Amino acid sequence: MTALTERDDARGAETARAAPRHEPSAASDVGAAAARDDVSWMSDAGAADTLRDAGSAHWDGERPVLGRGVVSGAVSPLRRPGALVLVYLGRLIGGWVIAAPLVAAIASSSVGQLPQGDAALFEPGGERLLQVLHQGGLALTAAARESAALTLLFSALGVYLHGVWLFCLGHAGRLGLPRALAAAATALPRLLGSSAVGLVGAALVIALGAGCDRALAGYLALRFDEQRADLIRLAVIVVWLAPLFLLGLLTALTRAAIVQRGLGLFAALKLAARSLRARPVAHGVARASALVWSAAAMGLAALLVGELALERPGALRVAAAWGLHQAAVLVTLLLHGGWLRHTLNAVSGGAPAPHGHASQQGEGSP
Amino acid sequence: MSSPHRYGSEQRGVRQREAPGWRGLRFARELLVGFIGLGLGLAALSAAADSVADGALDSAARGTDNSADGVLDGAAQGTDSSTDGTNLDSAADGVPSPVIGHTPREDAPRVLGARWEHDEAMPPPPPPVSHYTIDARLDEGTQKVTATARLRWKNTSQAQVTALFFHLYLNAFKHDRTLFLRSPYGAGRSGGGAADYGHIQVTRLTAREHPGVDLWQGAAPHSPGDPDDETDIEVPLPAPVPPGAELHLELAWEAKLPRLVERTGTSGDYFLVAQWFPKLARLEPDGRFRHFAFHPHAEFYADFSHYDVTLDVPAAAQVGASGQQIHEEIHGDRRRLRFQIEHAIDFAWTAWPGFLRREEQISGVRVHLLYPPGHTKNADDTLEAVRFGLAHFGRRYGAYPYPTLTVVHPPRHAARSGGMEYPSFITTGGRWSAGYVSRQVPAVTLHELAHQWFYGLVATDEPQWPFLDEGLTSYAELLAMSERYGDASLLRLPGLSVSQRAALRRVAAEYGRDGAIARPAADFSSFRSLGALVYARTATALDTLAAVYGREAMDAALARYARYYRYRHPGPPQLIAAIRETMGDDAARNLSLVLFERGSIDYRVRAIEPGSDGSTARVVVYRDGQLELPVEISLIAADGSETLERWSGRGASRELHFRGDSPLVQVVVDPRGLIGLDEQPLNNVVRLAPHGTPRVRERLTYAAQLALELLSP
Structure with a gap:
């Protein structure tokens, strides 16, 4: 009951009052407790209505039920190493392919002919770097266009891999890759729809914010010195980022609801909105902590790679840089996986699974 | 906290013009930073490639057999051809260029002597040509300066003078038909078009020598083929002024300041008052005035004068000006300040109640820094740059001669007045946060400070030969930036530093074929072209000569040039002669080629042709372009041994035959990268087994992964 009690603490007294109707009979059955707690939360938040209205497969006419193999407490990304590797490989292959046109363009600019090879591009002063950028000219521009197009393509593919990952994290027991791929493929249109909703919403928020900022800048310029005016604007922009951040949370919860609950886009949005409204701080902290730690990992990698002196020859330096950067990518993915787990728990009604929970669910690959 | 309307000045409607996107003297830095941005963004390099491709075609079509004599003759002709007042056609459609007057006829002694590398050699400054005693009142409400002046002028030429020529630069903004405002390039150097009109109206001009005559009655615009422009005014004299004689003039005028344009005008209660008085054109030794209409690409030219200026301004205004403040008194809500400066070619001032002020004695100079609230970091950086610059430039080009230096950092709303030089008065620029993210503030400060020597003291003809200043x-x-900041003189990021030298070289290469460097400002097709050639390519050419022929020799040449021609008006021949004196004929010939003949150079090596026995090889190094610069060629064998060959650069190619214990695997032309003018340095190398690009692959893959992390859910 420890997990349940903690969850009740977090959710407040109202949830705790609603919970007794679904009090677990066995304190050791964490999964069942989570499932019951899920129902209590649904009652509290009204999400059960959402499921019923949507005709979800997870609604049995009286209360939401979890599909076969679906757990209310999603598993840690470390418990799904296969899925983690799949997503990482997707990123790695994507990065490799996206970089390929630019790498080819730079390689064709005689960099390889230099005595130092491409180490010359990292020399202090940037002489060779600017020469390559200058003389690369059209080839680099064309390559950049290709890379941009590939980036968009792989971003869309990333939505699919994201769906696979969500599905894996949200399921207990053995889970074959084909099943996960098929499930994500089924959900892909809705996942892409959620991304589109997020992008359109973000565009609106940014456009509105830019207009307000312009007006604010004029107003502040008349009343404050430049530094104060800019700092006030910066503070306002930070505040203005809150809607964007919330939009990101909403989109992530929507995707989780699509995969975890098999909901349609609008039903998932509704469920996500309710979840966000019920626990905005918890969601925000979870996402923010993942972002901050990711930034820290990337910053640390940048610092360490900076110390490698890549302008000097040596394959080991390149290998070390590769290792550090890929470590940063992996850490970032793990943190992202943790955030996905949080979203799955949120839309399934369960709290983040306590340590050891996954083993009780008999998790397996992928 | 500051208010932009503390004088209660009235705001008028403005007329907007399309901005050209280039801003004043910050052009070079913006170009460099922009270039890097383009490069890093990989978005606009196609234009650069086009330029390079065009340049390559030009190069292929051009002969490479220019003789040294021919080049020097060409340079001399380029100088002399303008002495007849030829009306040069502008490359810009619909913008006839102003009349280009004649070039100064200063003697160009072949030998200046090593003593000019030391300040002790410098004689006292010659007597000034004119004395301006001005009493001016700023009306902040109407944004007008009403002034009277006594002007004592001496005919220092060897011919009698029958008319005076005044420049009324503010009339460039008088109406849409002026040479300046009808230009399709907007406001030229300062970026953005004029948003308001401004003018100078002279109400009286009399001479003690001609009592009862208002000389201004006979004044007429003097811009042949350009009757609507009133920036170049001829005033016939009732009687000729013989050589050595003086005129004692009295003037009254009203200057209506425009909204900030071309580094002069107003912005709210901020005033940068430059080119605000009727300014006598420079009288050349042959008795002809060097006068011209104010072109958007051009700057100014004047004789050395003494200025005694009294300013009547609102009491709340913080004032900075050329010269030394010698008196101040407050009457109610007005303040009168008197400034004096001797041996100066201009006088400018600023007034704004929002300025904070710092003062510091640096190298014997009283430095006044005026800056907006919130710019503490910029103020620190500016003073640090001035501390470094006064000593650095003083050591190289002779001690700074004025007792004061006023540095103005304009507020953001008046940024268009930033990046400009006047005698003992410079403006810098940058946001309050600039010092945290870039080298902009020290770079602009050092640039404008260097102008005190190359413009203020060596007072070259800016409209005619912009490259000289x-x-x-x-x-x-x-x-200065290289000495101060090394390889990160332009940019420093984690794992990446970019030097100003590297960026200048690329800009110089990109625009090198646009045309000759040494030509009048009005002849450039755009200010972008002028900026790239005049700023970047000139600097790169001098830097290349210094690297190839010796930095000490170049330092000595400029040290002698700057000291010998202090308070004088040299032209290109004088500079080239100074280069020849310390660096030799080859250096002077190459400089002339770069300046006047679009001289360029591109060394390249195609392949290594191994011999049959494995230990011999043949290599041919080619030279394209007219410049003949000596170069090193590094031959690297498989065992790592290196053989260094030297080639004078004469001839179209050089054939090398290698014989060694180990096969030749690599050839590098100019391995130390001395020749900054080399248009395509990457074709200087050839290697039998090229390296891969693992670093590039690694870095770009990682960057793409991060992009996916951002863009994917």
Whole structure:
């Protein structure tokens, strides 16, 4: 009951009052407790209505039920190493392919002919770097266009891999890759729809914010010195980022609801909105902590790679840089996986699974 | 907290013009930073490639057999051809260029002597040509300066003078038909078009020598083929002024200041008052005035004068000006300040109640820094740059002669007045946060400070030979920034530093074929072209000559040039002669080629042709372009041994035959990268087994992964 009690603490007294109707009979059955707690939360938040209205497969006419193999407490990304590797490989292959046109363009600019090879591009002063950028000219521009197009393509593919990952994290027991791929493929249109909703919403928020900022800048310029005016604007922009951040949370919860609950886009949005409204701080902290730690990992990698002196020859330096950067990518993915787990728990009604929970669910690959 | 309307000045409707996107003297830095941005963004390099491709075609079509004599003759002709007042056609459609007057006929002694490398050699300044005693009142409400002046002028030429020529630069903004405002390039150097009109109206001009005559009655615009422009005014005299004689003039005028344009005008209660008085054109030794209409690409030219200026301004205004403040008194809500400066070619001032002020004695100079609230970091950086610059430039080009230096950092709303030089008065620029993210503030400060020498003291003809002030100043700035910040003189990021030298070289290469450097400002097709050639290519050319022929020799040449021609008005021949004196004929010939003949150079090596026995090889190194610069060629064998060959650069190619214990695997032309003018340095190398690009692959893959992390859910 420890997990349940903690969850009740977090959710407040109202949830705790609603919970007794679904009090677990066995304190050791964490999964069942989570499932019951899920129902209590649904009652509290009204999400059960959402499921019923949507005709979800997870609604049995009286209360939401979890599909076969679906757990209310999603598993840690470390418990799904296969899925983690799949997503990482997707990123790695994507990065490799996206970089390929630019790498080819730079390689064709005689960099390889230099005595130092491409180490010359990292020399202090940037002489060779600017020469390559200058003389690369059209080839680099064309390559950049290709890379941009590939980036968009792989971003869309990333939505699919994201769906696979969500599905894996949200399921207990053995889970074959084909099943996960098929499930994500089924959900892909809705996942892409959620991304589109997020992008359109973000565009609106940014456009509105830019207009307000312009007006604010004029107003502040008349009343404050430049530094104060800019700092006030910066503070306002930070505040203005809150809607964007919330939009990101909403989109992530929507995707989780699509995969975890098999909901349609609008039903998932509704469920996500309710979840966000019920626990905005918890969601925000979870996402923010993942972002901050990711930034820290990337910053640390940048610092360490900076110390490698890549302008000097040596394959080991390149290998070390590769290792550090890929470590940063992996850490970032793990943190992202943790955030996905949080979203799955949120839309399934369960709290983040306590340590050891996954083993009780008999998790397996992928 | 500051208010932009503390004088209660009235705001008028403005007329907007399309901005050209280039801003004043910050052009070079913006170009460099922009270039890097383009490069890093990989978005606009196609234009660069086009330029390079065009340049390559030009190069292929051009012969490479220019003789040294021919080049020097060409340079001399380029100088002399303008002495007849030829009306040069502008490349810009619909913008006839102003009349280009004649070039100064200063003697160009072949030998200046090593003593001019030391300040002790410098004689006292010659007597000034004119004395301006001005009493001016700023009306902040109408944004007008009403002034009277006594002007004592001496005919220092060897011919009698029958008319005076005044420049009324503010009339460039008088109406849409002026040469300046009808230009399709907007406001030229300062970026953005004029948003308001401004003018100078002279109400009286009398001479003690001609009592009862208002000389201004006979004044007429003097811009042949350009009757609507009133920036170049001829005033016939009732009687000729013989050589050595003086005129004692009295003037009254009203200057209506425009909204800030071309580094002069107003912005709210901020005033940068420059080119605000009727300014006598420079009288050349042959008795002809060097006068011209104010072109958007051009700057100014004047004789050395003494200025005694009394300013009547609102009491709340913080004032900075050329020269030394010698008196101040407050009457109610007005303040009168008197400034004096001797041996100066201009006088400018600023007034704004929002300025904070710092003062510091640096190298014997009283430095006044005026800056907006919130710019503490910029103020620190500016003073640090001035501390470094006064000593650095003083050591190289002679001690700074004025007792004061006023540095103005304009507020953001008046940024268009930033990046300009006047005698003992410079403006810098940058956001309050600039010091945290870039080298903008020290770079601009050092650039404008260097102008005190190459413009203020060596007072060259800016409209006619812009490279003599901007080019030499850019080179001086390059040296200063390199000494101060090393390889990160332009940019420092984690794992990436970019030097100003590297960026200048690329800009110089990109625009190198646009045309000759040494030509009048009005002849450039755009200010972008002028900026690249005059700022970047001149600096790169001088830097290349210094690297190839010796930095000490170049330092000595400029040290002698700057000291010998202090308070004088040299032209290109004088600079080239100074180069020849310390660096030799080859250096002077190459400089002339770069300046006047679009001289360029591109060394390249195609392949290594191994011999049959494995230990021999044949290599041919080619040279394209007219410049003949000596170069090193490194031959690297498989066992790592290196053989260094030297080639004078004469001839179209050089064939090398290698014989060694180990096969030749690599050839590098100019391995130390001395020749900054080399248009395509990457074709200087050839290697039998090229390296891969693992670092590039790694870095770009990682960057793409991060992009996916951002863009994917």
